Amino acid sequence: MSKSFRREFPMWVGLVVGIVVIIDYFFNIPVLSILSKEIVQWRNIVAAFALALGVGNLTRIHSHAIGQKKEYWFFSILLLVTMYGYIALGLITTSKSVPYRFFWDNMFQPLSGTWYSMTVFYMTSACWRAFRIKTPQAAVMMGAAVLAMLGQVGIGQVIWSQLPAIKSWLQGPPTTAGMRGITIGAALGMISMSFRVILGLERSHLGGVGE
């Protein structure tokens, strides 16, 4: 497959698919509606198959680590055994079976929950290290953060009964106005980026030589 075909073909697919879906969004044309629905379904199927790509990548990297006896290579064995073992369990017994649910409820869920709970320790570190009042704007931000954090919970009401009302106001006009501005700007940026991708002006995701 030539290099130019590898770059041009996905671009043309993106152009055709993008135009079909956009026209269908605005116009009620039965043929395009059917095509657009099919494209949306295909995208869902491709996303599901992409998981297999991920499994392939993990297998390649960790097999390499095992083969070369890199540092911590035994963890690579653990990863591959766990990954393929759980896939096999799900395929053989289905995801509603008792053994599948056992590992899910007693290992995956608690471990995942533990990992996400680690965020609070990083927040603690950030509060101590990063949240410095170096400029007047930072002072305003810290003041608002303190009021919002305390107003959100019961202890705030104990400290000062007006804190919940102040928090509600802070979450209202100032936050909403600021976020609307950023959201509108970001949304226009997304439209612009999407245009460039569909029209083939943005080619970074196509890779290739000679950029």
Add this chain to the structure above:
Amino acid sequence: MNMLKTDIRILHAILVLVILFPLFRPMGLPLTITKPVKDAYDLVESLPKGSIVLHANDVAPSNEAENWCQLLAMVKHNVAKGHRIILVSTVAEGPMYSDRIRREVAEPAGYVYGKDIVVLPYRAGNETAVTALAEDFQGSYRADYYGTPSSQLSLMQEVKSMKDIAMVGCWTSGDLGLWYIRQVEAKYKTPTVTGIVAVGLTLYGPFQASGQLKGLLLGQAGAAEYETLIKSPGKGLAAMDAQSMGHLYMVLLIVIANIFYFQAKRQSAAAAGKGAR
């Protein structure tokens, strides 16, 4: 001694103690009911018995602490009002939690599966999955999570389009609510409420302020408020004291760190001044 160079593990240890203490000795701190949560409650209250409610359940271990409490509280309210429930998901873990809803909340209340509650499988594709569901609900789900054909589920046969859904609930830590606002609320005007993790206010606040979202539950506090409204205390309320102490600790850390920072800055400015002279 430079306090700013304190070993961070000491601060982590204090944090653990600060959060554990209220879990063993509840403090009974007050809770204010906010308007977005009350609006969500009023919406559910206004729906007649038998209304079909769609819950987009993107609860996963990552957001379980917040979204699961919110979803549980609202489903308990739906069940108390006799609403019929369909659960969908765009994350792989979602149907597991939907199955728990069926087993732990719906069936003990006498709900009949297939007639009063249906659990649908995970659909990959994120917003495109929501688009597909909105445009062709029955076509998107030919079978439920357990493999039963949709043609055998009477509740599924009643939903021909999103117009047959009385309310949509989105339970997520991400953009799920935005997808439903764009693909369902904007097109079919289906009342939508969202339960989001606490930082999601910046994302969903504008939509709640403009009326596109009829209610918004923020984090565990939102779940606790909803549990208070439905008079069914649960995990949300149980954790609020610990959350209060955690917030207070973080605020104190920020204040103390900045005090030390300004002190260190003054000292180095004074030392630089002496050196120059």
Add this chain to the structure above:
Amino acid sequence: MWVIRTGRVSVFVFFVLFAYLGYMAMSRFKKSRDLPIRRLAGLDAIDEAVGRITEMGRPAAFVFGNGTLEAQWFAAFDILRYCSRETAKYNADMIVCNPLAEVQPVVEEVVRGAYIAEGKPQDYKPDNVRYLSDTGLRAAVLGIFQREKVAANFMFGNYYHESVIFAEAGNAVGAIQISGTANTHQIPFFVASCDYTLLGEEIFAAGTYLSRDPAQVGSLVAQEYAKYFAVIVLIIGTIMSTMGYKTLDQILSR
């Protein structure tokens, strides 16, 4: 007959105007050398970061956010391509951490293409482009930071709560940190914890800023004019709504 769907007429008009503006701007800047893009400190700092990792002999990390595939990912690909070319140029290493399976081939191709463009295809290491899955991303990235002692941390894309985790982990190993996301709920964390941050729409301008491609600049100009238009509509709409007139509401909801 082709009938515009109800509720989308005003959006269609805006869409056509936006496309027309973009086309006009692209045509203008194809002929002109004067490209009006203001300085983006975060992108200028990439060169500084690459210099740092080369001096210290430690790798950089490029970490995508855990969110869904959308426009921010394409913006991140632009920046990844630039970072890859710079690291290839200076014979440095960069570990790319990807949580999304469906873009793994794209990410590999972007990095590989960058090495080929720099004339160093033999230096491309496939093991440096790692799919880490969305659930395993945090643990994997923290482990990589600690084991590899990264000296620079580039975080771009659709970020959620992992932003503060990675920023603090990067700080713990002494990395220079450059970040960017359009997710409003994570911008404050990045601003507070990173050395340089691109806010909101700045990441979409990144590819244009780095490549200076006239056609891309044209679309950026159209985006700016669309923003002016949005501000004008906001002001007019606010005044009219305050005075009780619903005309603009009705026009925009057609």
